Amino acid sequence: MLKEFSLLIPDGESHLSLYVVNCLLHNPNVTIYVMANQKYPPIRYSRGIKKFFYYPDSGNDLEFISKTNEILERYDIDLLMPVFETGIKKISMYKDKFDHNKLGLIPSIKDFDIAISKWTLSKHMELTDIPYPKSYMFVDIKKNNFNQFEYPVIMKPTYISGGGDGVMLFKKVEELKAYVSKDKFNPNQLIQEYIDGFDVGCSLLCKSGEILACTMQKASMLNNNPFRPWLGVQFLYNEELFNIVENLMRSLNWNGVAHLDLKFDKKSNTFKVIEINPRFWGSLEGSMIAGVNFPYLYCLASLDKKFDTPDYEKFEYFNLKGLGKKIKINKRLLFNWKCMNNYTQLRYVVKNPIPVVIKYAVFFKTIVRSRFS
Template sequence: MKNSKEKETFSVLIPDGESWLSYSVQSCLAQIPGVEVIVLSNNTLDPMRFSRHTRQFYSYDQNVDDGQAKLAAIYDTLKRTKVDVVLPIDTQTMRLLSEHKASVQALTAIAPIPDVEAIDIASNKWLLAKWLQEHQLPCPATLLYRADKKFEQALQTLSFPVLLKPTQQVGDVGIGGRGIHIFDHPAALIEFCKDNATVEYVVQPFINGYDIDCSVLCQDGKIEAYTIQKGFMGGRGRFDPPAGIDLLHDDQTYDVINALVAKMNWTGIAHFDLRYDEQDQQVKVIEINARFWGSLLGSLCAGVNFPYVACLAGLGRAIPKTSFRPLRYVNGGAAAKIRYQQCIGKKPAGVYFDHSALDFMMKDPWPKVVSYCFKAYSKAVSKLNGGTRGASLYESKNKI
């Protein structure tokens, strides 16, 4: 490994370039002159291959969800490139590297990542709910669905409507609100669960209030950098992430997360979903995402470059003191819609933004163009096959 502490520049390996978050992570690293980004993906035609910011691109075959194939590819790429630091993006890769941390660190540095136990708790809504209750941290009442009378009796203690959520991510289900259902009556919920018995669910009361999120980089239970955000523009679906966010300061949210990461001794990146309960006047922890997040570029625009700071921490360099400024950020689709409405003189009252994902897409458009082409090809193949899903290689691995 190169002695990165003695030089101004360093190289970074993104080992899960197939992640839908890779574009945002690389866009953040591209803001730092001298940082070289190397991408490894399980997709030979991954859109990140066509990014102007990708210095080198490597791929490997992974016909099934095989962690050993990815790990072997990571070892091989590290030996070939001699990169300075590995920066995993998604939960699955973070867990893999955490499990094999010693052998990877024998080859190079790793950005801070949580231990396996912490990742497993964070990735399972039922385990997380029990952990939060045990450590007396604010969270909604939570039941694990069971096909028995005991569950049906416990369900009567919750105030309806309630939310039914998968305990874990399975494919795309469990990401961005996918797989969440709302029920007004116990009978309808129980009937739904019986018809979908292959999925493990938790039930939580719907909280009247608003969502508020906190993104962090931690080391040994101490917050090194953070941003807080609140949605002001809804997504396409009821439970989709917001299309627009306000980056803002909120003392209660910070205090809750500060206590949580200290008790869990969290190390690494995380994005916390919380909801303010108007009745209890309390912010409650809903979910932990042990990965980077969809609004990462909003955090960057507010003044915190999480991928870069994570790399510095992994390299053992001093982390600069970071703070963020309040601003309004929207995703690319929302920005395009607002700009179009402005052009035709139909700007909605009070709708504006300071920064958007379009700013980054215009500087590095080819990954997005390639992604759209793959999706169009997939839809065309699907129609030719009579509506069956075609070219799934492109559908599932090219989300930017």
């Protein structure tokens, strides 16, 4: 274990910052500072925060860099640790303007841009012989040439990462034609073959393309919208899956964390990479419970501290929404505190409740306003 050290999360407005802090709370030797472009994000009220800084987003990257460096220097902070795409990309673009000794593991801007765009990623995987679903940019498709696809197909934005926003399934050519004929249709989207199989994810920490830690998860409870984040996952290990992911991250010489979405294709009997989310992820606390503390290992690797590749428990994990669904199905689960505490997100709500209360209060307030406005 490291002696005491400090870190700054510069993009605390991201909901993922709370999951990162909850994992770091397991290590009392870490002092956490957070900067955000919102005055009152939930993370501000976390019991694990030493100091919070509000810095409004002016749209000027150089001002962001200056403010970040000022905080790093004033409080003698050891490590800069962005958690979301926007923060990671910004710091990757301006690496030379930060103290190299304080930078966490950050991918090069070239590799980041390949990973975050579903289109450039698909072209990269084609060149490097990584299994992936057939993909096409809609703007490159000749007019009315929709019969070239084998249906069903999926249409998705090229850049929106995670969350399933904007992802749509078309079972017939007529459905796709009707959709693209709408006035507000955005042609800069990806059309991708639909894979008949099951969903898997792989969470990673890498250094120069080498996987230092990983967990693998199979979706065990989907959201009402199957393209939205999963509510329950079954942790597992599969050698073939690992080899595919390892080859991809080596080809990108990846630095830092990433979460990969894949699908097992029943037809070809292999795993295919759907997308890379070049950031921390929503089931991060599940990985922590399984035995892999990705944020802390990120700190170790960034500070050039060696550690053995961690093993992890193969169990089923549920987030709060998934737990709610499980209780609805089996109300006796309410009386099984050991299960709820050991295998769900609930333990982190109990340990650090105020940010979660504020998060859902804001959420319900937004819903009420939208309904009565």
